[in-house]
Amino acid sequence: MSNALEIHHLNKSFGGVKVTxxxxxxxxxxxRRLIIGPNGAGKTTLFSQISGEIISDSGSISVFxxxxxxxxxxxxxxxxxxxxxxxxxxxxKNTLTHNVALAMLGISKHKWSTINKLKADDELFVKALxxxxxxxxxxxxxxxxxxxxxxEQRRVExxxxxxxxxxxxxxxxxxxxxxxxxxxxxxDLIIAIPKKTTIIMIEHDxxxxxxxxxxxxxxxxxxxxxxxxxxxxxxxxRTREVYLGH
Amino acid sequence: xxxxxIQTLNSLALGGLLFLLSSGFAxxxxxxxxxxxTHGALFMLGAYVGATVMAAGFGxxxxxxxxxxxxxxxxxxxxxxxxRRLTGNPQGQVLATLGLAFIIADFCLVVWGGxxxxxxxxxMFQAAxxxxxxxxxxxxxxILVISCIIGIALYLLLEKTRLGxxxxxxxxxxxxxxxxxxxxxxxFTIVFCLGAGLxxxxxxxxxxxxxxxxxLDADMLPLALIVVILGGVGSLVGTFIASFIVGFIYSFGIxxxxxxxxxxxxxxxxxxxxFKPTGLFGTIRT
Amino acid sequence: MKKTATLLVVAFLIxxxxxxxxxxxxxxxxxxxxAIFASSLNLLVGYGGLTSLGHAVYLGLSAYITAWLxxxxxxxxxxxxxxxxxxxxIMGMIFGWIALRATGLxxxxxxxxxxxxxWGLAYRWVSMTNGDNGISGISRPSPFGVxxxxxxxxxxxxxxxxxxxxxxISRIVHSPFGVSICGTRDQSKRMTALGFNVWLIRWIxxxxxxxxxxxxxxxxxxxxxxxxxxVMSITSSAEALLCVIAGGAGTLTGPIIGAFLVMILKNYVSxxxxxxxxxxxxxxxxxxxxxxxxxxxWAAEKIRLIRNKFE
Numbered sequence: 001m002s003n004a005l006e007i008h009h010l011n012k013s014f015g016g017v018k019v020t021x022x023x024x025x026x027x028x029x030x031x032r033r034l035i036i037g038p039n040g041a042g043k044t045t046l047f048s049q050i051s052g053e054i055i056s057d058s059g060s061i062s063v064f065x066x067x068x069x070x071x072x073x074x075x076x077x078x079x080x081x082x083x084x085x086x087x088x089x090x091x092x093k094n095t096l097t098h099n100v101a102l103a104m105l106g107i108s109k110h111k112w113s114t115i116n117k118l119k120a121d122d123e124l125f126v127k128a129l130x131x132x133x134x135x136x137x138x139x140x141x142x143x144x145x146x147x148x149x150x151x152e153q154r155r156v157e158x159x160x161x162x163x164x165x166x167x168x169x170x171x172x173x174x175x176x177x178x179x180x181x182x183x184x185x186x187x188d189l190i191i192a193i194p195k196k197t198t199i200i201m202i203e204h205d206x207x208x209x210x211x212x213x214x215x216x217x218x219x220x221x222x223x224x225x226x227x228x229x230x231x232x233x234x235x236x237x238r239t240r241e242v243y244l245g246h
Numbered sequence: 247x248x249x250x251x252i253q254t255l256n257s258l259a260l261g262g263l264l265f266l267l268s269s270g271f272a273x274x275x276x277x278x279x280x281x282x283x284t285h286g287a288l289f290m291l292g293a294y295v296g297a298t299v300m301a302a303g304f305g306x307x308x309x310x311x312x313x314x315x316x317x318x319x320x321x322x323x324x325x326x327x328x329x330r331r332l333t334g335n336p337q338g339q340v341l342a343t344l345g346l347a348f349i350i351a352d353f354c355l356v357v358w359g360g361x362x363x364x365x366x367x368x369x370m371f372q373a374a375x376x377x378x379x380x381x382x383x384x385x386x387x388x389i390l391v392i393s394c395i396i397g398i399a400l401y402l403l404l405e406k407t408r409l410g411x412x413x414x415x416x417x418x419x420x421x422x423x424x425x426x427x428x429x430x431x432x433x434f435t436i437v438f439c440l441g442a443g444l445x446x447x448x449x450x451x452x453x454x455x456x457x458x459x460x461x462l463d464a465d466m467l468p469l470a471l472i473v474v475i476l477g478g479v480g481s482l483v484g485t486f487i488a489s490f491i492v493g494f495i496y497s498f499g500i501x502x503x504x505x506x507x508x509x510x511x512x513x514x515x516x517x518x519x520x521f522k523p524t525g526l527f528g529t530i531r532t
Numbered sequence: 533m534k535k536t537a538t539l540l541v542v543a544f545l546i547x548x549x550x551x552x553x554x555x556x557x558x559x560x561x562x563x564x565x566x567a568i569f570a571s572s573l574n575l576l577v578g579y580g581g582l583t584s585l586g587h588a589v590y591l592g593l594s595a596y597i598t599a600w601l602x603x604x605x606x607x608x609x610x611x612x613x614x615x616x617x618x619x620x621x622i623m624g625m626i627f628g629w630i631a632l633r634a635t636g637l638x639x640x641x642x643x644x645x646x647x648x649x650x651w652g653l654a655y656r657w658v659s660m661t662n663g664d665n666g667i668s669g670i671s672r673p674s675p676f677g678v679x680x681x682x683x684x685x686x687x688x689x690x691x692x693x694x695x696x697x698x699x700x701i702s703r704i705v706h707s708p709f710g711v712s713i714c715g716t717r718d719q720s721k722r723m724t725a726l727g728f729n730v731w732l733i734r735w736i737x738x739x740x741x742x743x744x745x746x747x748x749x750x751x752x753x754x755x756x757x758x759x760x761x762x763v764m765s766i767t768s769s770a771e772a773l774l775c776v777i778a779g780g781a782g783t784l785t786g787p788i789i790g791a792f793l794v795m796i797l798k799n800y801v802s803x804x805x806x807x808x809x810x811x812x813x814x815x816x817x818x819x820x821x822x823x824x825x826x827x828x829x830w831a832a833e834k835i836r837l838i839r840n841k842f843e
Contacts, residue, residue: 051725077727089722091715102715105708106726114709164726281637331821337583338820340640341777344585344770345816352810464766468648471641508652512645519642520633 002065004029004168004198005050010059012042012049012222019045020056021222027168027215029064030195034213035202038242042222043202044086047170051083052076063168077107082166084157086173086202092146096137096156099145100128103160128163135159135189151182158189162197169193171201175208183208210234218242251380253497259386259455261493262393265486266448267466268473269400270441272485275474276417277437279336280329283343286467287350288442292317292449293458294354297363306368306450313450314443320350321442325435351463360460365453385454392451396444397486404482413437417480469496472515545691549684558755561687563795564694565751570775570787571701572744577773578781579705580737581717585640585769586647589627590742592764594620594749596654599667599759609673617746624742628735647764654761666760670753680754690751697744702784704740713737714782767809774812778819780826789828 005027012020019042027033035043048054050061052073060069066079091099101124105111110124118124132138135155140148145156154174161169174190175183187208193199203209210216216233218226220242226233233239271285295316296309304312324346332338371385404410412433415423424430449458456462469492477488495514499507545564549557573587594616601612631642654661661667672680680686704710715723716730724730753759762768771794779790801811823830 053721053725072729074724074727074729077725083725085722089719091718091722093718098711102711103726105712106723106728111708111712111728114704114707117703117706118708118711160726275637281640328817328821335824336636338824340583340637341773342817342820344773345813345820348767348770348809348813348816350813352807352813356807356810468644471644475638475641505656505658506653507656508649512649512652516630516642516645516649519638519645520630 001029003027003062004031004064005200006060006062007050008060010046010049010061011057012045012054013057019222020049023059023219023222023224025217025224025227027198027200029198031198032212032214033198033200034209034216035200035219036204036206036209036216037219040221041219043219044172045222046219047083047172047200047202050076050168050170051081077164080165080167081170082161082164082168083170084161084172084174086176088150088153088157090145090153090156090160093144095142095144096132096148097125097128097141099156100131100159100163101125103163104128107164131159131163132156134162136185151178151185154178154182154186155189158186162193166197169197169199171199171203173202173204175203175205187212248380251378251382253501254494255382255386255390257494257497258490259389259493260497261490262390263448263452263455264469264473264493265393265397265489266444266451268470268477268489269397269482269485270444271470272474272477272479272482273413273437274441276479277413277420278329278434279420280339280343282438282441283340283467284324284346284350285343285441285445285470286463286465287347287354288317288321288445289449289452289466290354290458290462291320291350292446293365293453293456293462294358294363294449295446296450296453297358297365297458300365300453301363309453310447310450313446317446317449318439318443322435322439324442325438329438330434347463347467351460355460358458362457362459364457365450367454389451389455396447397482401482409436468512472511475515476518542695546688549687554683557683557687559795559799561683561690561751561755562799563792564687564690565748565755566772566775566791566795567788568694568697568751569745569748569772570779570791571698571784572741572748573772574776574781574787575701575705575713575737575744576741577776578783578786579710579713579717580734580741582635582734582738583640583773584631584643584741585766585773586643586645587741587745587772588764588768589647589650590620590624590745591749591752591768592647592650592654592759592761593623594746595753595759595763596661596667598750598753599670600660602670603667609671613673613750616750617743620746620749621739621743624739624746625735628738628742632731632734632738644766644769647769648766651761651764651766654764661761664761666758668758670757670759672754672757686755690755693747693751697747698784698788701744705784709733709736717782767812770816771812774816774819776826778815778823778827780828780830783826783828786826786828790826793827 003026005025007023007025010020010023011018023046035046037043045054049056052068052071056069060067062068063079063081068076068079091102104124104127129138129141132141135158137152137155137159140152145153158174171190175186178186183205190199190212201209201212210230213230215227215229217224218233218239225242226236226238228236267285267289271282274280274282292313296313299309299312300306328342328346329339332342367385371388373384374381375384375387404414412423412428415428416430416433420430473485473488473492476491477484477486492511496507496511499510503510548560552560569591573584576582576584576587597616597619598612601607601615602609627643627646630646631639634642655663672686674680675689678685680689705713712723712728712733715728716733720730752763775790775794776787777790778793779788780786797811798808801808819826
């Protein structure tokens, strides 16, 4: 079985600044990978290149054997790449159900239909409710995104990402800004994600992140500097250097 | 030969006027991200105000100063009373400036009537100047010179003064500028007044060429848009050069193929936006 | 509730010629035509989130092509209608491709530029368009032998096309495609990540808007039997924009109500107040400052509040 993600010699610059430097990375199917690194290390930029929002200058990106380096951004969801965002970009004036249903519509041929009404009892909405139930938000299904709490919005982000049955899920700081209790809820949700979805996560909350990850990659100024299992990375001198400055 | 020379000078003069008009628009858009669709109307109002001052017996210098002042104040009022309330709503701002353009244009119609008001070339510039065996109307040369002087003055303002530094910082990155303590609120008003004032100045200086007539605003605004698109936002040099490019295209176009004047004018703009959105020199995408 | 209200309104609209004078029936026709035009623009502005300042070009192209084919070539109405609608929609496809190279201000300026080019051509290319004199002598069609010179019949003709257009537009905006248009308006980056082809969705919306704009243009030139370049001016596009914004962008009834209000203002106010343009501008500024979502949502909100008080 081919690797979930294979990145070879990826490079990206903005103006004079190199945000991704000769980066090579391999993630196995079903793996739980954690990407850490100080601010500015290029973690989100890496995600954006995998999801296609940013086009790399050189190098290659393959997902389950398919080369997607030049593939347009809107086709990546169709090969199974799904991501959540650091800054919540849900649809604030729509209900939770609508948000999740919209996500499912994205990869369905149904989205080009102009004749029939998208009805509330459509299959799409039924499935959306199930997903919201899985993240514990079924009772809020008919509220608008703008009416629910930040923590609940983060959970909707995960529901949306999962609604597309991704084979590769990119979680960008899923715990950012959450209270202690909320973190536990979201952590459990992430842990419950089935193995058929490979997960790559960017996180700063070390307690949660380290317990979740099988392999950790450390990024610094756009380069991969340390990679290995938890103990290896935590004890590696370069990791300390990058985080503590010495 | 004489005809070509005259046309060239006309183009240069028009370019100069366009620079006065467009530099204000570019500054406002660059700093505040507002597409000020009122700009053509401000130019026209400047022409009308100046015409009234001159009709009262004063010279061009007084008229120019009055126009600049009055239009700058109008600009300030627009910014403070209306645009300020629409921060964060760019579509609203564009629509509001569109509405204001209609209001100002109709106001001019009410006050000054529907007939064009002739504006006389100031006596001291009425002569013709001869060199290279050709004669040129002096006033057009004067406009060219004045625009260049203003261009240099703007350049010095932006590059050498504190105000200019603040403006440049704001154009580059407003969030960051605010973060380092640049007073965005006052800066916006100052720049809007400056931009409006320049438009008003352009209006009266252009008076002897265009006169003041209803519809001057609708004629000038698209030209300003084209200049800014071609030259790019965020570059004074770009605006300067583009003003003259457009001046040439328009003047020669109207003279040679009047039927297709609008096409040759807008086509470069369409091509530039479609294929090089930062404009020929600019740094900011429209 | 909604269905009964709609039926009542439709019944009311059908009934107007039975008790109104010719002036009002003609005004009614104009209002319906304006409503179709505003609704077409609304697809782009309200649902797509793409502000266009050049929509009048579709009205104008369709009208001029029809006028030219009827007066210069003597073609029949059915043929000219098909040609005008097709040709204008094709222009919409091309303009859409050009305009969508940019977003925001760039898009606005491109739509403005494209419409200005044709406005200029309409004035200058006198051999084709008669320039400032306009083209007159356009006859109205006689579908199934019905004489549309009669203002009653013409009104019902326009009403039928209006109802059909609104019905189609309503199906579109409530369909999965319609939902995705709104999505691209609200969070276009997210939509791309979710697998939607945002450019294509926008382009199709643009083409649909140009098509319905062309329909309005056809009816417009039949009504006036005359066409003049001002129809493609910035003022014309701005009026349509005002109808959409004032009525309520992104709603089905908003632009219709907006069009009705603007037409009433235009017809009555211009009798008492000469300053139509100033009023237009003032209304723009007022709506933008105080009722940014438009009158329909504002009124709906007030009605909702009143309802809540009674419950």
